[in-house]
Amino acid sequence: xxxxxxxxxxxxxxxxxxxxxxxxxxxxxxxxxxxxxxxxxxxxxxxxxxxxxxxxxxxxxxxxxxxxxxxxxxxxxxxxxxxxxxxxxxxxxxxxxxxxxxxxxxxxxxxxxxxxxxxxxxxxxxxxxxxxxxxxxxxxxxxxxxxxxxxxxxxxxxxxxxxxxxxxxxxxxxxxxxxxxxxxxxxxxxxxxxxxxxxxxxxxxxxxxxxxxxxxxxxxxxxxxxxxxxxxxxxxxxxxxxxxxxxxxxxxxxxxxxxxxxxxxxxxxxxxxxxxxxxxxxxxxxxxxxxxxxxxxxxxxxxxxxxxxxxxxxxxxxxxxxxxxxxxxxxxxxxxxxxxxxxxxxxxxxxxxxxxxxxxxxxxxxxxxxxxxxxxxxxxxxxxxxxxxxxxxxxxxxxxxxxxxxxxxxxxxxxxxxxxxxxxxxxxxxxxxxxxxxxxxxxxxxxxxxxx
Amino acid sequence: xxxxxxxxxxxxxxxxxxxxxxxxxxxxxxxxxxxxxxxxxxxxxxxxxxxxxxxxxxxxxxxxxxxxxxxxxxxxxxxxxxxxxxx
Numbered sequence: 001x002x003x004x005x006x007x008x009x010x011x012x013x014x015x016x017x018x019x020x021x022x023x024x025x026x027x028x029x030x031x032x033x034x035x036x037x038x039x040x041x042x043x044x045x046x047x048x049x050x051x052x053x054x055x056x057x058x059x060x061x062x063x064x065x066x067x068x069x070x071x072x073x074x075x076x077x078x079x080x081x082x083x084x085x086x087x088x089x090x091x092x093x094x095x096x097x098x099x100x101x102x103x104x105x106x107x108x109x110x111x112x113x114x115x116x117x118x119x120x121x122x123x124x125x126x127x128x129x130x131x132x133x134x135x136x137x138x139x140x141x142x143x144x145x146x147x148x149x150x151x152x153x154x155x156x157x158x159x160x161x162x163x164x165x166x167x168x169x170x171x172x173x174x175x176x177x178x179x180x181x182x183x184x185x186x187x188x189x190x191x192x193x194x195x196x197x198x199x200x201x202x203x204x205x206x207x208x209x210x211x212x213x214x215x216x217x218x219x220x221x222x223x224x225x226x227x228x229x230x231x232x233x234x235x236x237x238x239x240x241x242x243x244x245x246x247x248x249x250x251x252x253x254x255x256x257x258x259x260x261x262x263x264x265x266x267x268x269x270x271x272x273x274x275x276x277x278x279x280x281x282x283x284x285x286x287x288x289x290x291x292x293x294x295x296x297x298x299x300x301x302x303x304x305x306x307x308x309x310x311x312x313x314x315x316x317x318x319x320x321x322x323x324x325x326x327x328x329x330x331x332x333x334x335x336x337x338x339x340x341x342x343x344x345x346x347x348x349x350x351x352x353x354x355x356x357x358x359x360x361x362x363x364x365x366x367x368x369x370x371x372x373x374x375x376x377x378x379x380x381x382x383x384x385x386x387x388x389x390x391x392x393x394x395x396x397x398x399x400x401x402x403x404x405x406x407x408x409x410x411x412x413x414x415x416x417x418x419x420x421x422x423x424x425x426x427x428x429x430x431x432x433x434x435x436x437x438x439x440x441x442x443x444x445x446x447x448x449x450x451x452x
Numbered sequence: 453x454x455x456x457x458x459x460x461x462x463x464x465x466x467x468x469x470x471x472x473x474x475x476x477x478x479x480x481x482x483x484x485x486x487x488x489x490x491x492x493x494x495x496x497x498x499x500x501x502x503x504x505x506x507x508x509x510x511x512x513x514x515x516x517x518x519x520x521x522x523x524x525x526x527x528x529x530x531x532x533x534x535x536x537x538x539x
Contacts, residue, residue: 002456002530004486006537007497011458011526065510068528249536256535 014069017221018284019250021257022277023073024060025197026053027204027212027270030079030113038090042098045084049076049102049111052211052267057107059264063257071257072218072419076103077202078113085125092129096136096143103142112202114145117192120154120442130160133167137182138174144200150190150388152395156443158385164188165381165437169404172373176406179414183403184368188384190391190398195271196327201364201399212270213262214327217254218277221284222246223310227292239293240313247274247317255322273327274318275363276310278338280421286310286331287340298340299350307331308361328397330363336403336416336423337368346424352383360390365399370414370423373406380404382433385443393446454483454530455502455509457516461523463494471498474519479506494523499530 013019033044053076060074081095096114103111114136116126133145147164150156171182187201194205197214204212226246227239254272262269278286287298290306311330319325333355335341344350352369359365365387371380384400391398405414405425415422459471468485475482480500487496505512513527 002497002499002533003537004488004497007456007458007533008495010528010533010536011460015524015526065508066529067532068513068526069532252535253532256531 013219013222017219017225018279018281019219019222019253020070020072021215021254022218023075023197023199023216024056024071024257024261025075025077025202025214025216026056026265026267027077027195027208027214028052028079029204029208029210030081030084031206034084034087036088038088038094041084041088042094045078045095046098046102049078049099050105053106053108055265059261062264063260067257069253069257073110074108075197075199075202076106076108076111077197077204078111079204079206080115080117081113082116082125082129083206085129086123092125092132093136093139096140099143100140108142110142110144110199112144112146112199113204114143115147115203117148118157118160119148119151121157122160130163130167133186134170134174134182137171137185144185144202146187146189146192146201146203148189148192149384150392150443152191152392153445155445156190156385156388156392158437158442159440161381161385161388162378162437162440164384165377165379168380168402169375169377172404172406179416180403180406181416184401184416184420186401188400190388191396192399193327193397197273198275198277198328200401208270209268211267213258213265213267214270214273215254215258215261216273216275216277216327217250218275219246219250220276220278220286220289222250223276224283224285224289224292227289236309240309243310243313244317247314248321250274251318251321269324271324271326272318272322274314274322274325274329275327276314276331278332278334278341279419280337280339280342282339285338285340286333287338287344291340297344297347297349299344299354303354304357304361307333307358311362328363332364332367333358333362334368334401335426336370336414336421337419338421342421342423345426352426352428356386356390359387359398360394364397365391367399367401368420368423369402370405370425371402371428372410372425373404373408375404375428376432376434378432378434378437379428381437385437389443392443453502455500456528456530456533457498457500458526459496459498459520459523460493461520463489464522467494467520467523468496470519471496471516474516475500478512478515479504480512
């Protein structure tokens with residue numbers, strides 16, 4: 001028998017607290033599309049994506065109607081394209097165009113996987129692909145790119161880090177008439193997960209099955225309003241317990257939708273990524289959860305501890321609710337996509353340094369941060385190296401998605417619109433890191449014992 | 453297959469009758485009705501059988517909304533409540 005209050009709780013979550021399925025992402029392996037002729041290879045890519053994903057959007061919409069839950073995004077992730085470039089050679093941007101065309105044909109709003117995995121070194125195709133990223137992102141609309149430059153087992157490839165500083169800057173530069181959007185579609189990872197359904201960092205890892213459905217759930221608003229009902233003097237263990245229970249409910253919905261989608265599409269169900277993913281909408285903010293826990297504004301002292309607790313409690317609740325959890329799973333802190341973070345960045349309470357500390361305890365990294373347009377590429381590389389070091393040493397995923405706002409200075413704002421939001425240019429150190437970055441080479445993998 | 457219909461809004465005469473007739477028009481059998489007044493708002497939850505409905509679930513929702521335009525109505529599949537609130 002359904003309980004009256006349970007029913008009303010679910011309705012309120014969806015109607016007032018922005019509970020939604022953030023994304024259904026279909027992972028498609030393109031390894032069987034590799035060909036020594038790049039044009040033939042691109043044709044195979046287009047055909048495979050449009051065949052396997054032809055019903056993705058329709059099925060997503062039918063589930064929305066059946067259950068009355070919004071499914072915000074339907075997306076596709078593919079095998080890192082550098083692997084196809086290795087076989088075909090040629091101009092990698094051709095693949096970007098093929099992917100973009102396929103994304104438009106099936107009606108998804110992003111396709112991820114213009115990627116290379118170079119944590120230990122470059123193999124055939126990797127350098128060409130990395131160098132082509134700015135052009136690929138400026139000439140296409142829906143293609144997203146990511147590069148994995150480090151891992152706990154391999155260390156950090158500092159040659160790749162050095163390249164990525166230039167690539168990020170150039171991606172922003174080529175799209176400077178369009179809010180520098182190119183850089184917002186590019187993620188630099190350490191310990192990249194192979195089954196992440198969230199953009200821009202989604203790609204379909206080589207260890208994954210041929211086709212798979214992964215689901216990303218969201219719901220910062222639900223957690224915040226659950227916490228708002230707790231008394232102000234409730235101890236933090238009770239706060240954690242409540243977050244856990246709420247995360248359980250959110251994830252169960254993702255599990256239901258994922259199972260249903262995989263049955264309707266005849267594709268195996270991969271994982272649920274139970275991340276709290278904010279949107280710029282009022283009441284859908286991770287920063288507001290931290291403020292509800294008891295901080296005057298996100299970014300002040302205590303933020304890291306509150307976020308660590310939140311991130312852990314979300315995982316604990318979600319793991320029990322789902323048959324299989326993966327991806328990034330935790331709390332996202334993309335600055336421009338979170339109303340509370342935007343406010344905190346504008347008022348100067350939230351700094352890049354604090355964000356860096358926060359990334360040591362939450363699920364991703366320095367995400368959607370607008371930096372001054374004149375930032376040196378070597379400084380961007382140094383930011384990437386810092387962040388990768390946190391990921392490498394702590395055996396966790398970290399990432400950098402910074403947007404150099406070409407032509408803008410500290411205090412001015414970029415506005416991407418939609419889910420990507422808007423945000424002020426944040427202050428960076430101006431002292432140079434160029435000598436260290438110019439060294440290149442590799443930072444060796446860290447010790448896994450003597451952990452202090 | 454069952455669905456849960458919730459109707460929330462300002463209390464007035466005939467809400468139950470109108471919603472129930474709209475359900476009947478689409479051949480949805482009303483299995484259970486609970487209602488109460490919360491904070492001055494009329495709040496009704498109906499469980500209906502949608503095994504034999506003559507239209508899609510979202511069309512049923514649209515016609516229920518049309519039957520009482522002043523109320524907030526949600527029609528959702530029961531699976532969602534079962535999965536969220538049962539282990």
